[in-house]
Amino acid sequence: MRIGVVTFPGSLDDGDAARAVRLAGAEAVRLWHADPDLHGVDAVVLPGGFSYGDYLRCGAIARFSAAMESIIDAAKGGLPVLGICNGFQILCEAHLLPGALTRNQHLHFRNRDQWLKVESTSTAWTGTFTDGQEILIPVKNGEGCYVADQRTLDELEATGRVVARYIRGNPNGSQRDIAAITNERGNVVGIMPHPEHAVEALTGPSLDGLGLFASVLAHLAGKTTAVPA
Template sequence: MKIGVVTFPGTLDDRDAQRAVRIAGGEVVKLWHADADLHSVDAVILPGGFSFGDYLRCGAIAAQAPVMESIIDAANGGLPVLGICNGFQVLVESHLLPGGLIRNEHQHFICRDQKLIVENIDTAWTNGFKLGQEITIPLKNGEGGYIADDETLRRLEGDGLIAFRYSEVNPNGSVNNIAGLRNERGNVVGLMPHPEHAVEPGFGPDTPLAMRSGVDGLTFFTSVLNQVVNS
């Protein structure tokens, strides 16, 4: 199973995303922003970072990259796409997911292990979770406040398009505690927190069992591999 990981100028977490794919058992294909060829991948990850220096708006210039034209077409045709942090911002700027992301309400960059509630498991990237499961993965962003107009929010809530909500603490002022979204088809998922940083014991968030033993993020990557195998 080939999972493409896109690198834009200013992407930071592409190597961690590649590592997460390998740990989950997938084959990594490196995709470059200027190359519109998706090299026959079975899924795509848009990793975190500060693509194009966050110029204009976070993710706005990356959304215009040649590789994104192909990804938008493929996503509309059902290709699984996961956007993490800046990747989520790219998905929103590409109109693959609705709404927008603005500077954190408290105006500070935040970096913490964040509890989330899995709100939807009918997606390519969350089918390995249990509905309502609480997971902990790192969160690190300056512009992670999710907003949308009232009509969009009603649709997101009514159609079950909220994939993750922040639990216990709302770290950035996101409306309705929204941490991540899915599209109608369930192939596109975007979220601000970073599953790729919680995939290997010794390097993840602390858990009650042991320090740095959290691997809740791994399920994102095993989920898509299972879906690709079964489809």
């Protein structure tokens, strides 16, 4: 399997994401923000960082890059896409996911190991987890507070589109402790914490983050429940 990792000006964790892809057993294909060609990848990761310096709003400029225009079209056609931290912000700016990520309520940058509860295993990126599984992965953000209007929040809850929640403390004030969400089809997932930093015992607090990358490979291989159209 070939998993694309996009590099924007200001990307910080693209190398880590590519390494996570390789550790999961796939080929990491580096994609450049100005190149609309996705080079035939089977899935895409939008990494963390500060794309275009987070000018205007986080992810607001990256959303209009040539690569993103292709990714938006491909995602609507079913391509699995994972947005991590800044990548989550880009997905919201691109309207592939609802809501927005705003300044942490306490106005401080948070960098710590964070417990999450997996709420949905029916996405392309969470199929190898179990419902209710608790995982430990790092969080590091200054603008990670997920917000949406009450109707959108209720819809996410009712349709099982909350993928993960913060437990044992909410690091940024996200509404309803939301740490990750998915689109209706289940192929696009945005997550604020960093699974790519929990893939090796030497550097991470756990190996739990590897599950997201293993899940998409299993999904692509047809080993997990198919994502509904």
